[in-house]
Amino acid sequence: MPLQIDGLVKRFGTGADAREVVRGIDLHLVPGECFALLGPNGAGKTTTLRCALGLTGASGGSIRLCGEPVPERAREARARVGVVPQLDSLDPDFTCAENLLIFAGYFGIPERDIRPRVPELLAFAGLEGKENARIQSLSGGMKRRLTLARALVNKPDLLILDEPTTGLDPQARHLIWERLRRLTAEGTTILLTTHFMDEAERLANRLAILDGGRILTQGSPREVIAEHIEPQVVEVFGEWNGGGTGAAAWAAEHAASLSKRCEISGETAFCYTDDAAPLLAHLAHQPGLRTLHRPANLEDVFLKLTGRELRD
Amino acid sequence: MPSIFAPPRLSSRLLAVWRRNFLVWKKLALPSIVGNLADPVIYMLGLGYGLGMLVPEVEGVSYIAFLAGGTLCYSTMNAATFEALYSGFSRMHVQKTWEAIMNAPVALDDIVAAELVWAASKATLAGTAILGVIAAFGFAASPLALAAIPVVFLTGLCFAALGLIMTALAPSYDFFMYYFTLFITPMTMLSGVFFPQSQLPDAVLGVANQLPLAHAVALVRPLLLGQMPQQIGFHLAVLALITVLAFWLALALTRRRLLN
Numbered sequence: 031m032p033l034q035i036d037g038l039v040k041r042f043g044t045g046a047d048a049r050e051v052v053r054g055i056d057l058h059l060v061p062g063e064c065f066a067l068l069g070p071n072g073a074g075k076t077t078t079l080r081c082a083l084g085l086t087g088a089s090g091g092s093i094r095l096c097g098e099p100v101p102e103r104a105r106e107a108r109a110r111v112g113v114v115p116q117l118d119s120l121d122p123d124f125t126c127a128e129n130l131l132i133f134a135g136y137f138g139i140p141e142r143d144i145r146p147r148v149p150e151l152l153a154f155a156g157l158e159g160k161e162n163a164r165i166q167s168l169s170g171g172m173k174r175r176l177t178l179a180r181a182l183v184n185k186p187d188l189l190i191l192d193e194p195t196t197g198l199d200p201q202a203r204h205l206i207w208e209r210l211r212r213l214t215a216e217g218t219t220i221l222l223t224t225h226f227m228d229e230a231e232r233l234a235n236r237l238a239i240l241d242g243g244r245i246l247t248q249g250s251p252r253e254v255i256a257e258h259i260e261p262q263v264v265e266v267f268g269e270w271n272g273g274g275t276g277a278a279a280w281a282a283e284h285a286a287s288l289s290k291r292c293e294i295s296g297e298t299a300f301c302y303t304d305d306a307a308p309l310l311a312h313l314a315h316q317p318g319l320r321t322l323h324r325p326a327n328l329e330d331v332f333l334k335l336t337g338r339e340l341r342d
Numbered sequence: 343m344p345s346i347f348a349p350p351r352l353s354s355r356l357l358a359v360w361r362r363n364f365l366v367w368k369k370l371a372l373p374s375i376v377g378n379l380a381d382p383v384i385y386m387l388g389l390g391y392g393l394g395m396l397v398p399e400v401e402g403v404s405y406i407a408f409l410a411g412g413t414l415c416y417s418t419m420n421a422a423t424f425e426a427l428y429s430g431f432s433r434m435h436v437q438k439t440w441e442a443i444m445n446a447p448v449a450l451d452d453i454v455a456a457e458l459v460w461a462a463s464k465a466t467l468a469g470t471a472i473l474g475v476i477a478a479f480g481f482a483a484s485p486l487a488l489a490a491i492p493v494v495f496l497t498g499l500c501f502a503a504l505g506l507i508m509t510a511l512a513p514s515y516d517f518f519m520y521y522f523t524l525f526i527t528p529m530t531m532l533s534g535v536f537f538p539q540s541q542l543p544d545a546v547l548g549v550a551n552q553l554p555l556a557h558a559v560a561l562v563r564p565l566l567l568g569q570m571p572q573q574i575g576f577h578l579a580v581l582a583l584i585t586v587l588a589f590w591l592a593l594a595l596t597r598r599r600l601l602n
Contacts, residue, residue, distance in 0.1 A: 042349060042602065051472065083445065085444055085445075085601065086601055086602060087601070105353070105448070106450055107448060108445065108447045109446075111444035111445075111571050114446065115438075115442065117438055118438070119437070119438035119439065119441050119442035120442075121362070121437070121439060121442070122437060123366040124365075124366070125367065132358075132361075133442070133446065135358040135361060135362070135447035136355060136359070136443055136447070136448050137360050137446055138354075138355065138358070138445060138447075164416075172472040180442075181445075182444075255464045281344075291388065
């Protein structure tokens with residue numbers, strides 16, 4: 031099994047100042063799957079990854095990474111894992127090719143073995159011909175792709191990516207997604223964290239939603255949506271002529287009878303229902319209100335489970 | 343996780359980390375050597391010949407011959423200290439180089455040990471170049487002067503280890519100014535680099551004798567003058583002991599900073 035985490039607990043500080051950031055997480059990854067950890071900022075995603083890699087000690091629970099107990103044999107386990115960290119950590123003193131060669135050295139891979147693979151790794155990252163380019167000359171998307179190539183120097187069984195597409199433009203995100211799909215098709219197991227729901231919905235075979243250091247739900251994207259939320263969503267916003275000022279006033283009067291559940295966020299009412307037809311028929315006669323009718327998605331589940339308040 | 347004060351667990355992968363730093367240095371080797379060389383050589387020649395006119399002899403030799411050994415030691419100290427502080431902090435904090443390396447099968451212990459040995463290596467490269475200049479001016483005529491090179495390496499290790507403590511504690515580059523003004527500069531004045539320690543008041547001498555730079559000077563100066571130093575074992579042991587203790591503390595503080 032690529033990664034097996036049972037009852038993981040992580041506390042920072044001691045005594046009265048102790049903060050429990052991870053509060054009993056179980057994760058069992060199946061070989062060849064792509065598993066996404068979703069959660070708002072501070073949910074415990076990165077801490078879980080750091081514990082899994084043996085970069086920080088767990089306060090409780092057990093971890094096996096690529097079959098090795100962590101932290102006892104974390105070094106041996108990491109030899110079979112590739113990591114794309116959240117922040118850029120490419121070596122600015124080296125060219126693209128040198129970054130790959132030097133990094134392979136940390137795995138004890140001799141230069142004669144890695145040098146022939148450099149063009150192939152750069153091509154995989156869409157960086158053909160950039161062997162001698164300096165890191166400072168690369169765009170954000172190119173740096174992230176080079177970091178992905180760097181994570182593959184040891185042909186890992188498990189690839190861990192911490193927010194791989196944060197800060198990238200849509201073209202760069204799609205290229206990363208396409209490459210990750212290619213890797214899973216070739217049998218690499220992937221564990222990624224993200225707060226982009228569409229990313230998780232597109233890539234993940236299974237996912238877990240974390241908040242406050244706990245897993246709130248896990249399963250395939252479809253299972254999670256079906257389990258937690260009504261299939262149809264109608265977003266209502268704009269001016270209402272029936273008294274009051276906007277969608278909130280409208281919702282207070284009508285939402286309960288026309289939808290199973292309704293949430294107000296700012297100026298918008300989110301109405302969840304199994305059958306949107308009666309609601310849409312009603313709304314057709316409310317000229318000031320505007321509507322958006324769509325199927326429920328992972329973001330609706332996420333917001334239902336983790337709330338709509340800002341997290342910083 | 344074991345205690346932060348657990349003894350280091352090292353692997354041969356530290357060589358890969360050392361090599362990474364060496365390869366960066368190699369790209370800029372010439373400017374780096376010249377940078378490390380120019381300042382001490384200018385001081386040595388300027389003070390040595392300028393002040394030497396007024397001070398005909400110090401401890402039985404010309405002032406510039408006296409100054410040569412001190413110059414080699416304090417420039418070694420500076421090279422090791424700068425590398426462990428500024429370059430080490432860049433790699434640890436700014437560039438996240440250590441973080442990237444730790445995702446590979448390399449432990450933090452390996453990285454900190456590699457930084458220690460690398461800073462000492464760089465100081466030795468610079469020190470050897472300075473020794474070359476000193477020899478070219480005729481102030482290291484005896485073959486004994488070659489024995490100064492391993493002492494320079496040990497001095498580099500000692501100051502790299504002390505510097506890594508500061509790096510582990512530093513919130514930003516500005517922090518290092520305290521280390522220079524409160525520790526490095528006074529030590530340079532008290533360790534017999536520019537004038538014999540015998541000129542110091544007795545109350546100060548007791549402390550000054552304990553300083554790591556003073557032990558380095560006590561070894562290097564006689565070697566350059568072609569004499570066997572006195573109490574070789576004692577001076578070497580003190581430098582080695584400070585290195586071990588400082589490295590142990592630096593490692594503990596770095597573990598606390600990065601692994602918690």
